[in-house]
Structures are given as structure tokens and as C-alpha cells.
Amino acid sequence: MIKEANYTRLCHEKAILTVNGQFPGPTIFARKGDVVVVNVYNQGNKNITIHWHGVDQPRNSWYDGPEYITQCPIQPGANLTYTIILSEEEGTLWWHAHSDYDRTTIHGAIVIHPKLGTTFPFKKPHKEIPVILSEWWNADVNLLLEEARRTGGEVSISDANTINGQPGDLFPCSREGTFKASVKSGKTYLLRIINAGLANDLFFGVAGHRLTVVGTDARYTKPFTVDHIFISPGQTVDALLEADRTTDGSSNGRYYMVARTFASNTNIGFNNSTATAILEYADARAGTPDFRNLPAINDLNASLEYTALLRSLGSNDHPVDVPTHVDEHMLITLAVNVVPCEMGNGTCEGPERHRLAASLNNISFHLPSVDILDAYYGAVRGVYEADFPNKPPFAFNFTDDISNLPTERWFTKRGTKVKVLEYGTVVEVVFQDTAILGAENHPMHLHGFAFYVVGRGIGNFNETTDPAAYNLIDPPFQNTVTVPKAGWAAIRFRAANPGVWFMHCHFERHSEWGMDTVFIVKDGKALQSKMMRRPPGMPRSVRPSLPLVPAAVSRPPPLRPPLPGRRQLSPPPVGSSPPRPSRPGRPSPPGSPAVTRLRRPPPSRPPVPSPVAHPP
Numbered sequence: 001m002i003k004e005a006n007y008t009r010l011c012h013e014k015a016i017l018t019v020n021g022q023f024p025g026p027t028i029f030a031r032k033g034d035v036v037v038v039n040v041y042n043q044g045n046k047n048i049t050i051h052w053h054g055v056d057q058p059r060n061s062w063y064d065g066p067e068y069i070t071q072c073p074i075q076p077g078a079n080l081t082y083t084i085i086l087s088e089e090e091g092t093l094w095w096h097a098h099s100d101y102d103r104t105t106i107h108g109a110i111v112i113h114p115k116l117g118t119t120f121p122f123k124k125p126h127k128e129i130p131v132i133l134s135e136w137w138n139a140d141v142n143l144l145l146e147e148a149r150r151t152g153g154e155v156s157i158s159d160a161n162t163i164n165g166q167p168g169d170l171f172p173c174s175r176e177g178t179f180k181a182s183v184k185s186g187k188t189y190l191l192r193i194i195n196a197g198l199a200n201d202l203f204f205g206v207a208g209h210r211l212t213v214v215g216t217d218a219r220y221t222k223p224f225t226v227d228h229i230f231i232s233p234g235q236t237v238d239a240l241l242e243a244d245r246t247t248d249g250s251s252n253g254r255y256y257m258v259a260r261t262f263a264s265n266t267n268i269g270f271n272n273s274t275a276t277a278i279l280e281y282a283d284a285r286a287g288t289p290d291f292r293n294l295p296a297i298n299d300l301n302a303s304l305e306y307t308a309l310l311r312s313l314g315s316n317d318h319p320v321d322v323p324t325h326v327d328e329h330m331l332i333t334l335a336v337n338v339v340p341c342e343m344g345n346g347t348c349e350g351p352e353r354h355r356l357a358a359s360l361n362n363i364s365f366h367l368p369s370v371d372i373l374d375a376y377y378g379a380v381r382g383v384y385e386a387d388f389p390n391k392p393p394f395a396f397n398f399t400d401d402i403s404n405l406p407t408e409r410w411f412t413k414r415g416t417k418v419k420v421l422e423y424g425t426v427v428e429v430v431f432q433d434t435a436i437l438g439a440e441n442h443p444m445h446l447h448g449f450a451f452y453v454v455g456r457g458i459g460n461f462n463e464t465t466d467p468a469a470y471n472l473i474d475p476p477f478q479n480t481v482t483v484p485k486a487g488w489a490a491i492r493f494r495a496a497n498p499g500v501w502f503m504h505c506h507f508e509r510h511s512e513w514g515m516d517t518v519f520i521v522k523d524g525k526a527l528q529s530k531m532m533r534r535p536p537g538m539p540r541s542v543r544p545s546l547p548l549v550p551a552a553v554s555r556p557p558p559l560r561p562p563l564p565g566r567r568q569l570s571p572p573p574v575g576s577s578p579p580r581p582s583r584p585g586r587p588s589p590p591g592s593p594a595v596t597r598l599r600r601p602p603p604s605r606p607p608v609p610s611p612v613a614h615p616p
């Protein structure tokens, strides 16, 4: 049941959208191979969809969830029964809203235990501890989003990182609610860690204890032991914690669990707060918990060193099957961009007063007004174009210093372009970050598949030399890969799941701006390689057809020559959107002068100079 409920965090009460009144939402417990049926009743005040993150949903993209990709939204008062087909996944996944910024509060864990008669490939833990990492905004985040869609500027950063919905006792008014996990000395615990946040890569660790990572994204890994983990939005980590401490002279038997942002681009706004929870031994004394120091806020090496440790387990029960032959090579550039401001040149709140955007291969994805799956299934023309390119339109030094990139590179174009694959095609995608408006990590998430992350590097991908260093033996199998700042990551998957599958950056603002595309995998010949038939009761379109770009701004304005010393002054972007008119069925919240509710004003940018003001 989607409904509003009042929650108080940081001394501030507000109504948030919840599932069954709970925040974070309820956990779905299942076993490998189960089929889970979930009835979603929308008693909220806006359109909504739910996505089962990391569930491959074989042949069943009908119930995958992303709004206007595989379904139209569930309107207020309506309901939809999702069928969630688990197959190879075992470990921790999660579910979340896939409409607007609703996943801020509408999310929860999916815990997939081994099949009956099988067990974990490690010592059975005494208990399991959920660790859902996320963010809290004091303001209504969908109002902030609406404002950003209007202005073309940023969405304000959150007010706190959270652990299981709580900022922890380093924040005001937060002592009482701080999440506590009780442990007994001598026992082993399985932490099921999820990064459900919208904007922040995170480091996470537990004072006085190390963590032995045994899984990620519902696939087992070779175990490795670390002081802290690194986790991007969309990812999960399963880690064992040995409760091997006792209360002694120096410790109260209380230990902080600590989560803090890794900011890959410190030129943009980011949340640098530290969320805490407390691990408490049965014989704990009152007093301050021990603290765990995490890597510095911008410690790129710490994030890379952690990620390099991830390896698939590769046992008899959990074998590795990396495709060694590739049918289709794709190089996809990731960029934060601008598009012309439709309100009049120079009046938006993005860099140089353009509208913020983002792109894959310089196409900024435009959500259609009916879902792509329905259009594909019903052979409806005009909803999408099947010409998403296998490489970027321009070759340039993608990761060059931002000040060396000409201003023309800032601009992108909107389009609803998808990539169509024959059933069974082996695809290699190399994601290449660009420095266009600031290099940054990007957690790229693919629906419908997990993929092997066969390579990763800093700088520009070299198709001649880099593949030689690929790991084709035991690469990690994930559904969300962290593409490193000013670097690249290579993934491989076999397109043996027919349907329509979204692929997007799991930084919400980047996805909102258009860092998305869609794979359509065609049916194969055998019955078991064809999509299931359209189930009854899918929601109908509620949105009028929208022009791709308002006619008045179908051409970009003339570009100004680069201004020496200017681009460094313009903070590269954070937060906002292509202009999507507000949707029918989503009533404007009453009394909501969103602009006055921004926690901080957008960074001031110098006015756009007139041509005569250019230096010679």
C-alpha cells in the first residue's frame, strides 16, 4: 500500500510516501528461484511505479517497473499486481519506486536465501543485519525536482545520509532513533548492505571490526576482508562480521557503524555528512561508541582499491561463465551536458544559464509519453527510434582537463533512441566517462541482466591494448558497475532475455537529465526464448504526447567562443532535468512555493556576457 505517513528526522516532521507506512519499506524474503507476487495499491497522491532492482525477470519485462519504459504509472487510487520471477539471483537485492524521485522514501530490501536443501557458500551466520544506506531531505524532494525541472538547474543536495532510515546520533534530534544492532560475542553476522541513496557513492565500515565481503548484487564473491567497503547507488554488498570483541577496559562494547560520501567530483555540491548506527554487544556499558575513520571524502584510490578486490566466487555450485566471444562491441560515452534554455537563452539555472542535461553517446534520453515496451509489443511507430549508436559521434580526448574541451562539447541533443539486439547476442559495452562538465563516477545499472565487469581503467579506453588486461577468469557479476571518474569500465552480457530493458546511471539526477538508454532484445526462435504475452491489467497511458523539443528552441543558439578563465568559474552541474511538463494525474501539492523551500540557493553564476564583452 503506497500511502503518506508522517516521519520526523533532523527535528523536522514531514509527510513522506511510504509502503505500508514504513520507512524504509518492508523486506521481501524469498528463496532462489521463487516467484513473488506483490499487489501494489496506490493510495498516494501521485503516479508511481515499483522496480525490482537486480531481478532479471526472464521474459517478463512487463513487470520490471521503470515508468514509461516498461509500463505507464499506477495512478492514485489504482493498483497493479507485479509478478517477480527470481532465477539465478541469490543474496541481497532491493526494490524501489521508479518514478520521479519517489525512491527517496519508497525502497526496501529483497533477501534471497539459498534454495531449500542448499546453503551459503560460507559458514552459516548467526543472524542477518539489514544495512540500508540512503539519504534524507528536510524538504519535499519531488517539489525540489519540479523546481529543478522548471529552472533547468540543480536539485538541492540531501540534508543527511542515513542508515536504515536514520541519520544517527551525530545529528540533532537523532539520538533516540539511531539504528542499533545487538550482537553476542563469538557469533558471526551477515550484513546485507544496500546503497539506496540518490546521489552519493559511500564508504561504510564498523569500528573495531573488519568486514569479509562474500557477495555483491546477489551473486557470491571470493571472500576478502577489508576495513571498509565502497558502494555506489544501486549496488548491494553482503559482508560477514565476526563479533570477536568483548567489553574490556578500553571499550564500552559499543561500536559505530559509519557511512560517509565519496565525492568523485568535489566541484559540485555533495553531502559530506556522516551517518551512524551502533553495533552493541550484549554486555555493553553506557558510553560513547568507538569510532571508525573512513577514507577521505575524495579518496579515489580507496574506492578503486576496494573495487579491484571484487571477484566472482567461481565454485562448482556457483560457476563463472564469461563470454569469450563478443558479437557486438559498444563504446558509450557518459557526459553531463547542457541543452538550450527553452525559457529564452540565458535564463535557465544551469552552467552559463543553459539547461542542465546528461547523455550517453551524446544523446540525452527523452522519456516518451507511452511506454516503450507497449510500443514495441504493439508495433506502434513514432515512440522511439532504433538507432542508438555503437560509438560516440565525436572522438576527442574524453578525459582531458575540462578547460581544454571546447564549449561546443557541452551541448547535447534529446532523443528516444534504443539499441535493438538479436536474441542471444553477446554484447560488450565499454562505458567511458568524459570530463565535459566535470569528470565524475557513474554507477551504470542495466535492467534484465547481470553482467561481468571484465575491465576497468583510468583515462581513455584503448581498444588495442586494454582488452589484453581483461579478467575473463573470475570477474564480478553485477547489475550496477561503478565507472570511475575520468576512466572506463567494460562489461559483457549475453542478450538471452527478450524484452525491453532500461540502462541508466543510478545517480538520480543524471538519469533524470538523460543519462539513459534502452536495450530491446528480440524474441528467439524457441518458445522459451520469447517474451511472455502481455498480462491483463497493465496501466494505460495518462500523459498527452509531448514534442521532443519545443519548436521555438529546435536549434541551439549560436555558441559563444570559449571565455578564458570563465569555465572554471561556472560550477559544473548538480541536479535537474530536461523540461518535462508536469504530468496529469499528479496534483500540485498545496501551498508549495518550491523555490522558497530550497535549502540553499543554486550557486550564483556570472551573467552571460554580451558578445562585445569578450576579451580579444
Ligand SMILES: [Cu+2]
Binding pocket: 441, 442, 443, 505, 506, 507, 510, 511, 515
Ligand atoms: Cu552518472
